[in-house]
Amino acid sequence: MAEITYLEAIREALFEEMERDANVFCMGEDIGAYGGAFKVTEGLITKYGEQRVIDTPISEAGFVGAAAGASHMGMRPVVEMQFIDFISCAYDMLTNYIATARYRAFLPCPLVIRGPSGGYVRGGPFHSQNPEAAFLHTPGLKIVYPATASDAKGLLKAAIRDDDPVLFFEHKYLYRRIKEEMPQGDHVVPIGKARIAREGTDVSIITYAATVWKALEAAEQLQKEDGLSVEVLDLRTLLPMDDEAIVATVKKTNRVLIVHEDTRTGGVAGEIAARINEHAFEWLDAPILRVTAADVPLPFAPPLEDYVLPQVADIVSVARRLAAY
Amino acid sequence: MAEITYLEAIREALFEEMERDANVFCMGEDIGAYGGAFKVTEGLITKYGEQRVIDTPISEAGFVGAAAGASHMGMRPVVEMQFIDFISCAYDMLTNYIATARYRAFLPCPLVIRGPSGGYVRGGPFHSQNPEAAFLHTPGLKIVYPATASDAKGLLKAAIRDDDPVLFFEHKYLYRRIKEEMPQGDHVVPIGKARIAREGTDVSIITYAATVWKALEAAEQLQKEDGLSVEVLDLRTLLPMDDEAIVATVKKTNRVLIVHEDTRTGGVAGEIAARINEHAFEWLDAPILRVTAADVPLPFAPPLEDYVLPQVADIVSVARRLAAY
Amino acid sequence: LYYWMRLTRSLEERLVNLYRQTKVVGGLFRSLGQEADAVGSAFALDRTSGDILSPLIRNLGSMLVQGAQPLEIIRQYMAKGDSPTRGRELNIHFGDTVRGFVGQISHLGDMVPVMAGVTLSFKMRGEKRVGLVYVGDGATSTGAFHEGINFAAVQRCPLVVIVENNGYAYSTPNSKQSAVKEFKDKAMAYGIPGIRADGNDVLATFDVTRDAVDRARRGEGVTLIELMTYRRKGHAEHDNQSYVPAGEIDKWEKQNDPIDRYARVLLEELQVEKKELDAIDARVSAEIDQATDLAEQSPAAEPTDALVGVYADPAVVEPLWYRAGVRSAVEKNERAAGWGTFNG
Amino acid sequence: LYYWMRLTRSLEERLVNLYRQTKVVGGLFRSLGQEADAVGSAFALDRTSGDILSPLIRNLGSMLVQGAQPLEIIRQYMAKGDSPTRGRELNIHFGDTVRGFVGQISHLGDMVPVMAGVTLSFKMRGEKRVGLVYVGDGATSTGAFHEGINFAAVQRCPLVVIVENNGYAYSTPNSKQSAVKEFKDKAMAYGIPGIRADGNDVLATFDVTRDAVDRARRGEGVTLIELMTYRRKGHAEHDNQSYVPAGEIDKWEKQNDPIDRYARVLLEELQVEKKELDAIDARVSAEIDQATDLAEQSPAAEPTDALVGVYADPAVVEPLWYRAGVRSAVEKNERAAGWGTFNG
Ligand SMILES: Cc1ncc(C[n+]2csc(CCOP(=O)(O)OP(=O)(O)O)c2C)c(N)n1
Numbered sequence A, B: 001m002a003e004i005t006y007l008e009a010i011r012e013a014l015f016e017e018m019e020r021d022a023n024v025f026c027m028g029e030d031i032g033a034y035g036g037a038f039k040v041t042e043g044l045i046t047k048y049g050e051q052r053v054i055d056t057p058i059s060e061a062g063f064v065g066a067a068a069g070a071s072h073m074g075m076r077p078v079v080e081m082q083f084i085d086f087i088s089c090a091y092d093m094l095t096n097y098i099a100t101a102r103y104r105a106f107l108p109c110p111l112v113i114r115g116p117s118g119g120y121v122r123g124g125p126f127h128s129q130n131p132e133a134a135f136l137h138t139p140g141l142k143i144v145y146p147a148t149a150s151d152a153k154g155l156l157k158a159a160i161r162d163d164d165p166v167l168f169f170e171h172k173y174l175y176r177r178i179k180e181e182m183p184q185g186d187h188v189v190p191i192g193k194a195r196i197a198r199e200g201t202d203v204s205i206i207t208y209a210a211t212v213w214k215a216l217e218a219a220e221q222l223q224k225e226d227g228l229s230v231e232v233l234d235l236r237t238l239l240p241m242d243d244e245a246i247v248a249t250v251k252k253t254n255r256v257l258i259v260h261e262d263t264r265t266g267g268v269a270g271e272i273a274a275r276i277n278e279h280a281f282e283w284l285d286a287p288i289l290r291v292t293a294a295d296v297p298l299p300f301a302p303p304l305e306d307y308v309l310p311q312v313a314d315i316v317s318v319a320r321r322l323a324a325y
Numbered sequence C, D: 001l002y003y004w005m006r007l008t009r010s011l012e013e014r015l016v017n018l019y020r021q022t023k024v025v026g027g028l029f030r031s032l033g034q035e036a037d038a039v040g041s042a043f044a045l046d047r048t049s050g051d052i053l054s055p056l057i058r059n060l061g062s063m064l065v066q067g068a069q070p071l072e073i074i075r076q077y078m079a080k081g082d083s084p085t086r087g088r089e090l091n092i093h094f095g096d097t098v099r100g101f102v103g104q105i106s107h108l109g110d111m112v113p114v115m116a117g118v119t120l121s122f123k124m125r126g127e128k129r130v131g132l133v134y135v136g137d138g139a140t141s142t143g144a145f146h147e148g149i150n151f152a153a154v155q156r157c158p159l160v161v162i163v164e165n166n167g168y169a170y171s172t173p174n175s176k177q178s179a180v181k182e183f184k185d186k187a188m189a190y191g192i193p194g195i196r197a198d199g200n201d202v203l204a205t206f207d208v209t210r211d212a213v214d215r216a217r218r219g220e221g222v223t224l225i226e227l228m229t230y231r232r233k234g235h236a237e238h239d240n241q242s243y244v245p246a247g248e249i250d251k252w253e254k255q256n257d258p259i260d261r262y263a264r265v266l267l268e269e270l271q272v273e274k275k276e277l278d279a280i281d282a283r284v285s286a287e288i289d290q291a292t293d294l295a296e297q298s299p300a301a302e303p304t305d306a307l308v309g310v311y312a313d314p315a316v317v318e319p320l321w322y323r324a325g326v327r328s329a330v331e332k333n334e335r336a337a338g339w340g341t342f343n344g
C-alpha cells in the first residue's frame, strides 16, 4: 500500500467509519462541498450526501449541542471545528452538558469533536491553539492527540466507536508533513495507551502531538553528539492518561523531561509531574523538567513564534542537563 | 471594629471601591434591587443607582464582553457571575478576547469577574464548581481565590485597582461561616503573594480557598494526636503563583501535601508539583502528594458529595504518611 | 388535564411541607400559577410516537404528563439513593428518553441545541417524532438559545420551542431582559413562525402547541410559541419577591389562576360535575401521600456509587488511594445551603 | 469616498503581489466588490467626536477611513517588527482607540458584546460618541452576536450594527446559515429598527448609516443595518470558490462593481471630470508604492519582544530558564502555512 499523509489517514478513517456504521455522520463549517478548511472531509459529501455531511451555521455551541442530542438518540456525530481554537465557544456545552450527561442523566453521548490544532504554522494567537489543558480537568471527556498518521487513523476510528465523548485533536503542522503506510485491514488503536516512539535508557522524554517529532529529532542529535540513549514516550491519549507507560519509562531511565507545545503554566506537564511523584518518586534521580511554550498568547511573526514555542535545541539542552544531573 | 463575614467583607470592598473611583461599576444578573443571589451587592443600587449597578440579561458572554469594551475606555467593571459555574459560558470571551487584549492590541482591560464558587454546600454539579484550573493556562489572566474575610476584602480591592483582568473566586461555603475584624483604613492585599496560615516544621500543606480551613483543622489534629508540626500555606493568588513562598515552605519542611477541592486530574496541584520539582527537588524528602476531589462531576446528595470532596480525615491520613516517609 | 394540573400543584405543595421539615436537600422551585402552560403544551405531544420534551425547572407538570412519577420527584428532592439520578442531580433534573423527557442542566439555553440534535436525529432517520423544548423569557437571552434555534430552523428539525413568559427571570423583569415587546417576535430572526397564546388557559395552550407539533411532524420545521403566564412564587422558596410591585401577585392569583379557570370551564361550560373534580383531587392527594411515605423510607445515596458511570469505559472510576473506606460525614436531614438564605 | 474605495482596492491588489512574492506571512483576505459598504458606512461616523468602529476582516476600507495607514497594513501583513502589533497579530487585526478602531479577534461575533461595552461607557459618561460594529452574514449565527446586540438594545447603547450580507460565509451560502429571507429581520428579535440597503452604493450606504449614527447619538439606541453586497474573491486567497455557481461572480463584477458605480455617478451625475479621478488613482498608487518601499525595509520582529506586555504588571514575562539567548530558526520569507493550501 502507498504511503499516505496524516491528513489523508484521518480522511480514510472518516470514510471507513461512515461506511461501516450508518449512524456516523459529520457536521461542521464548510465541510460539505468545500471539503473543510483543510480539505479533510473532501469527497465525503459526494459519497454520503448532505444528510450525513452537514454544513452548519457559525455556531459552535449550537452544533456541538446538537451533536450531543443526536448522540443520545443513537447517532454517532463527528464534529469538525474549523480551527480547534473555536472549541472555546462550545466550552460550556462540552464541560457542563456533554461531559456530565452519562453521569447525571444516564444519557449516552458517543460523539467526536475533531479539528486542526497546534502551532508552528504562523497561525497567530487564534489559529494555533492547543486546547488540551482546558479540558484535562473535566471528568467525562476523553482526549486524544495523535502524532503519527497511523495513530491518527486508528485512534479516530476508536474515538468514533467509543461510547464516550472524545476530543480528537489533529496537529495541523503534521497534516501534510508526515507520511506512512497504513496497517492492513480495520486498523483501530486503543484509546488510553501510550506508545514508545523510541527506546532508550538514559533519559525519558514524555510528550505528544507535534513535539513527538521534535523530541525524536533531539534524541537523534543526543545519540550522535553525546552518545545518550533517549527514550521518547508518545502519550497519544491524554485523558485517560496511561500511568503504566509513564511509570515504566521513569523506572527505566530515572530521568524525565516532559515536552509540550502548550503554554507552560497549567499545561499537561504539571499533571504528569504530579503522577510521577505519586507513583515513582523513588525512581527519580533528577527533577522532572519541562520544555514548553512560554506563557504568552502565541504571537504570529515567525521570529516570535519560534521564540515562544519549544524547539529541538531546547530539548537537547535540557536533556543534556538532566543526563548530567 | 466589629467582626464581619467573608461575604460582608466583599460587600465592603465593593462599596469602598465604588466610592473611591467613579469608573468602578457593577454588572450581573439580579445584582440590583434584589442584591444578588447571595445578597453580596445588597444596598449598592440604593447608593449608586441603576447606572452603576446594572442588572443584565442572562448573557454571560455578552456582559463579560461588554465589561471588556467598557474597560478599554477607562471604566473598571466588576462583573458578578450568579454562580461561578456560569463563567463557562464566557470562556471564549475571557480566554481569547480579554486575556489577549493587552498583548495583541495594547488595549487595557482592567476588569474583575467575581462570583460564588466551590462546593461543600449541596449545590450539585452546576452550582459547586471550582473553575480555577480551566483558566490557569491562560496567560493574561490573574486568578485570586481568598480563604479569609480580610483577604477577601483586601484582594478584591487590589483586583479592582489592578490594570489586568482578574478572576476573583469567592468560596460560598465561607460566605457566612467565617468572621473577622477588618484591618483599619484602606486595606489592600497585594495580588501574587501567598500567606502562611499556620507555621510548622514537619510537613507543608499547600492549599487555597475553603480547603485552607480543612487543612488548618487537620493540622490542629495532627499537632494534638501526633505531635506533628504542620505548616499551612494559603496561596490566595493562583495566577501568578507565588513560587518564592512555595519554595520557602518546601525547603523548611521537605515534605509537601497539596490540597484542593477541585477534581484531581488537571487540577492546580499538578502545576505546583511541577514547580517544586523544578525549583526545590533536592529538598524533597518524600513524594509530593495530593488530596483532592475524585475525578467525577460533583454529585448532589450529601453522602456522595462528602465522599467526593476532600475531608479533614483525608488530609490527616495523607499527612501522617508523608511525615512517616 | 385537570388531573395533571392538580397533581403538579399538590405535589409542589407537599414538597413545600417537606422543605419546611428540612427533608428537602437544596432549593425548592415552584410553578404555582404556571401549571396550565406546562401541562397543556406537554399534552399536545404524542406519547405513542416517541415524542420527547426537554423541561425546565418550572415544567414539573410537563414531566408528569410524560410519565414522571410523584415518587421519583420526591425522591429526587430528598436526594435519595433510589431516586432517578441516585442522588447525583437536584430536584427535577432527570430524564428518561423512553418516556420522553430529557434531563436538563442548570445552564440556561443549553437544552435548545441539544433538542435541535435530538430532533435532527428524528429527521435523519425519517422517524415521525417531534421534540419540544422549553425556555424562560430570561433564557432567550442566551447564546445557546440563539445558536440552537437557528440551527434547528435551517435544518427544518421537527422542533417546537416554547418561551414561557412569566414576567421575570429570577428578579429581573422582562424590560431588563429584552427590548422586544413580545417574545414571539424573536421567531422573526430565524425565519420561523412565532405565535403568542394565553399560557394560563390550558386549552388554548394545548391547541396552539398541537398545531405546532403537527406542523413539525409534517416536516415543516420549527415553531416558536410564547405562552403568557406569571410566576406567583419567587425564583425558589427562599426568594421573598420584594422586587414585585404590590398587588401584582394577588391580581394573578385572584383573576387568573389556571386551575380555577379550567375548573370553571369544566363546571360551567362542559357540564362536569363538581364531585368528579373532587374525586380527582382526592385521587391526587392519595397518590402523593403514598409517594411521600415510600420516599421517606428510601435509603440515602451510597457514597461509593459516586464513582460509577462517569464513562461507559471505564465504568467505575478508581477510588482515591488514601480512602480506606466509606465515610459519612453527613448528619441526618442536614439542611443544605439555601441559595441566598444561607446561614451555615 | 472615491479615494478611500480606490485606496482599499489598490492596497489589496498590492498585497496580492506581495503575497505572490511570498512576502506576506499568513493568509490574505480581500474585500473586492465590498469597498463601498466598508467605506460608506465608516464615513458616516464623526471622527472629531471620538466615534469608534470595530472592523472585520473585510473592513480594510473602514479602517483606512478612520486613519489606518497603508504602511501599517503592509507591515502587518509582512509581520514586521514595527507593524502596529509588532508581529503579534495577523493582517488587519489591529486597532487604535484614539483614531477610532478596535483590534478584532478571529472568533466571530465577539466584537459585538465588546462594542456594546464600549458604547455603554459612552452612555455612562454622557459622551456624545457612537460605536459601529461590523458582522458578516455568517457571524449573525454566533451566540456572541445575539448576547451582545440584545444587551446593547436593552441598555440603549449608542451602537450601530452592520450586517454585511455578502452572500457567503467562507463557502457556506446564506441559505445554510439562516432561514430568514432578510438579515435585517434579525432586528425584530431585539426590539430595534432593522434596515436594508444597497451596500454597493456608497452613497446609499453612507445615508442609511448616517441616520443610524444620528439616532444613536440622540440616545435612541441601537440600529441594525443589513448591507447587501457580494464577496467576489474567495474567503482568502487560497480559496478557489468552486462552490460558487457559474457566472455569479462575473455578473457582480460587470454589473455591480461599487467603484465603477460610484465613478459613474461622479462622472455622469455630479459632473466630476475624469482627470480628477485619474489624479486620485495616481495619488493612491504613489502612496502605496511609498508604503511598500518603507515596509520592505522594516525590521523583522524581535524575538524577546514576545515576552513583553502580556500583563500591565509584570510588564515582562520571565524568559524560560533554558533559553540561553535568542534563536532564529526562521528562514527568510518562509511561506507560512496557507490554510487549506498547506504544502509544508
Ligand atoms: C447560563 C445561566 N446563567 C445564569 C443562570 C442562573 N439562573 C437560574 S434560573 C435564572 C432565571 C431564569 O429565568 P427564566 O429563563 O425567565 O425562567 P423562569 O425561572 O422565569 O421560569 C437564572 C438567572 C443559569 N441557570 N444559567
Ligand SMILES: Cc1ncc(C[n+]2csc(CCOP(=O)(O)OP(=O)(O)O)c2C)c(N)n1
Binding pocket: A029, A058, A059, A060, A082, A083, A086, A089, D058, D106, D107, D108, D135, D136, D137, D138, D139, D140, D142, D164, D166, D168, D169, D170, D231, D235
Ligand atoms: C466562532 C468562529 N467560528 C469559526 C470561524 C472560522 N471562520 C472565519 S471567517 C468565517 C466565515 C465568516 O463569514 P461571514 O461572517 O459571512 O463574513 P465574511 O467572510 O463573508 O465577510 C469562518 C467560518 C471563526 N472565525 N469564528
Ligand SMILES: [Mg+2]
Binding pocket: C136, C137, C138, C164, C165, C166, C167, C168, C169, C170
Ligand atoms: Mg421567566
Ligand SMILES: [Mg+2]
Binding pocket: D136, D137, D138, D164, D165, D166, D167, D168, D169, D170
Ligand atoms: Mg459573509
